Amino acid sequence: xxxxxxxxxxxxxxxxxxxxKKDQTVVxxxxxxxxxxxxxxxxxxxEAGAKEVVVRYRDEEIQHQLLLHxxxxxxxxxxxxxxxxxxxxxxxxxxxxxxASEDPGLLADVDPERFxxxxxxxxxxxxxxxxxxxxxxxxxTVVTYPNEAWAKKVFPDLSVDEAIEKLWxxxxxxxxxxxxxxxxxxxxxxxxxxxxxDFLNEKAFDKLIYKAPGTDLEVKLPEGHLWIGGGxxxxxxxxxxxxxxxxxxFTTPHKYGVNGTLRSTMPLSYNGNLIEGFSFTxxxxxxxxxxxxxxxDVLKDMINTDEGASYLxxxxxxxxxxxxxxxxxxxxxxxxxxxxxxxxxxxxxxLLSVKGGPDMSEEEKxxxxxxxxxxxxDFMVGSPDLDIIGITTSGxxxxxxxxGNWAF
Amino acid sequence: xxxxxxxxxxxxxxxxxxxxKKDQTVVxxxxxxxxxxxxxxxxxxxEAGAKEVVVRYRDEEIQHQLLLHxxxxxxxxxxxxxxxxxxxxxxxxxxxxxxASEDPGLLADVDPERFxxxxxxxxxxxxxxxxxxxxxxxxxTVVTYPNEAWAKKVFPDLSVDEAIEKLWxxxxxxxxxxxxxxxxxxxxxxxxxxxxxDFLNEKAFDKLIYKAPGTDLEVKLPEGHLWIGGGxxxxxxxxxxxxxxxxxxFTTPHKYGVNGTLRSTMPLSYNGNLIEGFSFTxxxxxxxxxxxxxxxDVLKDMINTDEGASYLxxxxxxxxxxxxxxxxxxxxxxxxxxxxxxxxxxxxxxLLSVKGGPDMSEEEKxxxxxxxxxxxxDFMVGSPDLDIIGITTSGxxxxxxxxGNWAF
Numbered sequence: 001x002x003x004x005x006x007x008x009x010x011x012x013x014x015x016x017x018x019x020x021k022k023d024q025t026v027v028x029x030x031x032x033x034x035x036x037x038x039x040x041x042x043x044x045x046x047e048a049g050a051k052e053v054v055v056r057y058r059d060e061e062i063q064h065q066l067l068l069h070x071x072x073x074x075x076x077x078x079x080x081x082x083x084x085x086x087x088x089x090x091x092x093x094x095x096x097x098x099x100a101s102e103d104p105g106l107l108a109d110v111d112p113e114r115f116x117x118x119x120x121x122x123x124x125x126x127x128x129x130x131x132x133x134x135x136x137x138x139x140x141t142v143v144t145y146p147n148e149a150w151a152k153k154v155f156p157d158l159s160v161d162e163a164i165e166k167l168w169x170x171x172x173x174x175x176x177x178x179x180x181x182x183x184x185x186x187x188x189x190x191x192x193x194x195x196x197x198d199f200l201n202e203k204a205f206d207k208l209i210y211k212a213p214g215t216d217l218e219v220k221l222p223e224g225h226l227w228i229g230g231g232x233x234x235x236x237x238x239x240x241x242x243x244x245x246x247x248x249x250f251t252t253p254h255k256y257g258v259n260g261t262l263r264s265t266m267p268l269s270y271n272g273n274l275i276e277g278f279s280f281t282x283x284x285x286x287x288x289x290x291x292x293x294x295x296x297d298v299l300k301d302m303i304n305t306d307e308g309a310s311y312l313x314x315x316x317x318x319x320x321x322x323x324x325x326x327x328x329x330x331x332x333x334x335x336x337x338x339x340x341x342x343x344x345x346x347x348x349x350x351l352l353s354v355k356g357g358p359d360m361s362e363e364e365k366x367x368x369x370x371x372x373x374x375x376x377x378d379f380m381v382g383s384p385d386l387d388i389i390g391i392t393t394s395g396x397x398x399x400x401x402x403x404g405n406w407a408f
Numbered sequence: 409x410x411x412x413x414x415x416x417x418x419x420x421x422x423x424x425x426x427x428x429k430k431d432q433t434v435v436x437x438x439x440x441x442x443x444x445x446x447x448x449x450x451x452x453x454x455e456a457g458a459k460e461v462v463v464r465y466r467d468e469e470i471q472h473q474l475l476l477h478x479x480x481x482x483x484x485x486x487x488x489x490x491x492x493x494x495x496x497x498x499x500x501x502x503x504x505x506x507x508a509s510e511d512p513g514l515l516a517d518v519d520p521e522r523f524x525x526x527x528x529x530x531x532x533x534x535x536x537x538x539x540x541x542x543x544x545x546x547x548x549t550v551v552t553y554p555n556e557a558w559a560k561k562v563f564p565d566l567s568v569d570e571a572i573e574k575l576w577x578x579x580x581x582x583x584x585x586x587x588x589x590x591x592x593x594x595x596x597x598x599x600x601x602x603x604x605x606d607f608l609n610e611k612a613f614d615k616l617i618y619k620a621p622g623t624d625l626e627v628k629l630p631e632g633h634l635w636i637g638g639g640x641x642x643x644x645x646x647x648x649x650x651x652x653x654x655x656x657x658f659t660t661p662h663k664y665g666v667n668g669t670l671r672s673t674m675p676l677s678y679n680g681n682l683i684e685g686f687s688f689t690x691x692x693x694x695x696x697x698x699x700x701x702x703x704x705d706v707l708k709d710m711i712n713t714d715e716g717a718s719y720l721x722x723x724x725x726x727x728x729x730x731x732x733x734x735x736x737x738x739x740x741x742x743x744x745x746x747x748x749x750x751x752x753x754x755x756x757x758x759l760l761s762v763k764g765g766p767d768m769s770e771e772e773k774x775x776x777x778x779x780x781x782x783x784x785x786d787f788m789v790g791s792p793d794l795d796i797i798g799i800t801t802s803g804x805x806x807x808x809x810x811x812g813n814w815a816f
Binding site: 062071 | 461490492496
């Protein structure tokens, strides 16, 4: 049963996710523990006509040891070969499949200063690669794979084996893998998302008003913003699905047009650290105050990564009544939790979420209110109490969300 | 129990094998399936004072798919980043730990021509790296890890789990890991090997005569040859142990001084292909005729890799009564099988096995009868019937091996 579902899950990653083309190179970035699934994905890439599948295994436990023990000059230095091991391929048109398996608490014993140093070096070194992602040149996707620590975090009362099995079950439901024809199910779902997107883009709202307990926020949307979600199209018109699963439609807020307060509704697992019960206060887009019941210092480092990290770069709408949300689980994993809940991100905007975004200079981005940063971190704000009203440039008010769900 | 033995095994790799120095970088080349052991080894490297541990995971199943499906231009191209991912580190003095886990039959369905093409490209691309190994500049070691296919090959009648457990048991015995103090046991064993080596070097034999069923061979040894084995010393005098386990003492034969016939006594697993029941006939060093009951074409490709691949580059002495041999097993793995048996290798000589070897030009090597090749493949010739006589330059005859064991 697991084997059959792994085959179907791999199919989704290759055919719906990266949508691998004939004669394309595919780079799979895979957690080392996922090699059984990764091998199936590679096989299906070749079946889809890939000319080469390059697998870059990474081991977060090895990374953990580096963060604990290596001197700072090692943490600050990202070797050229490592940068080229992905950049050389995307430059030549490769697709990327990420097979992620994160232990949400692994880095809890790492000195935040050392983490920050290394993380900043990594982000700087992947700047050129991230442009291929953010500009929609590269087709890419991410799927997720359970591990012991993660499964026990989600199901603390089960045995390890039961917890992993139950997490797989929920992953297969949430990703529609357990449906008889997952590819058809995804095509239907993407059609539904497209209809929401068309409505929002037609209205071209000037601003959104968020109201919920602890949240009273006005979010200006920049001129030319585009709601996107579900499937995306690459620069050359090739359809792909960046996130499996995905339930969100999203755009970019105006970098300097966010005012008020915003309370998170779910814990945030940030690079192996948990941040809980946190809130932000914005003035003219910038975070001017923030609180956290747990992980305050990690949150502080996160929004101080660079100038853009203390401004928003994404606003995303997800009904509270969604397949993932309906599992009733907190997954302690952004890919799942963000698709169970309306959310924002601090940091870089997706350049495809504004007209002409991929061709804007740094200066044009700033003038148009498009945030730019080395980081991009989602955090959740959805709840059954969330109302969102859209206001058009002509002053028309449209209820977008009512009690946490789509109102239209 | 397994966990405790893994810790001791990892200790051997770090303290006796690579003998990691303070502030050294360590590169671990690890099969993806070995991540539990690899993580322990990495941890012990940091405990030994390593400044950085870089793990390069490789997946032979992904390699297998590449060999089956990728076009030849992909097989012929080894990317620059992959070469630099090891070369950059050895240039700066890194130690290398290899954690190998080979499926001895995995590549049986690969077209030998395609394999040869890719293998040649890999060997060419690692030429500079191999010089650091062959010249003894880099401290390195290799340990082995079971896998399902390998365990079932060694123990075809056991269940998978039992076969893996039994293979671990034999690995732990053969590597002295199961002894109470493995590090002390290795220090003693290396001392014993050293005494054999001193005797052989003192005699400085002109030639060796091999006699066994199907074997009647004269092997000239070059002037200045050095018997080595067990621990080695790097260029800068640091002790390391390249192979865990190791029972052999070895030197280089004279490239142009081998004459007669030589019959293998064990199957050879060559890059995932099995060659069985094979023999060579040499004239002035070169293989002028060869036979194989199984894998003839693979053997042919092997000795045709380049010019040096049809000449010998290593002569190694191992008593038939050795811990590995005494397991009575065929391991289908060169590291084990070569240490259960006297053997030779076709291809490149270890430059440390001749005085001044590391500093010789290509021309000097050839004049001195030191073989040079992109390849180096061991094959077994030991048996209870093997006799070896050494003849000194003054004509003194010394019985070195009698009935497969040391005669002195």
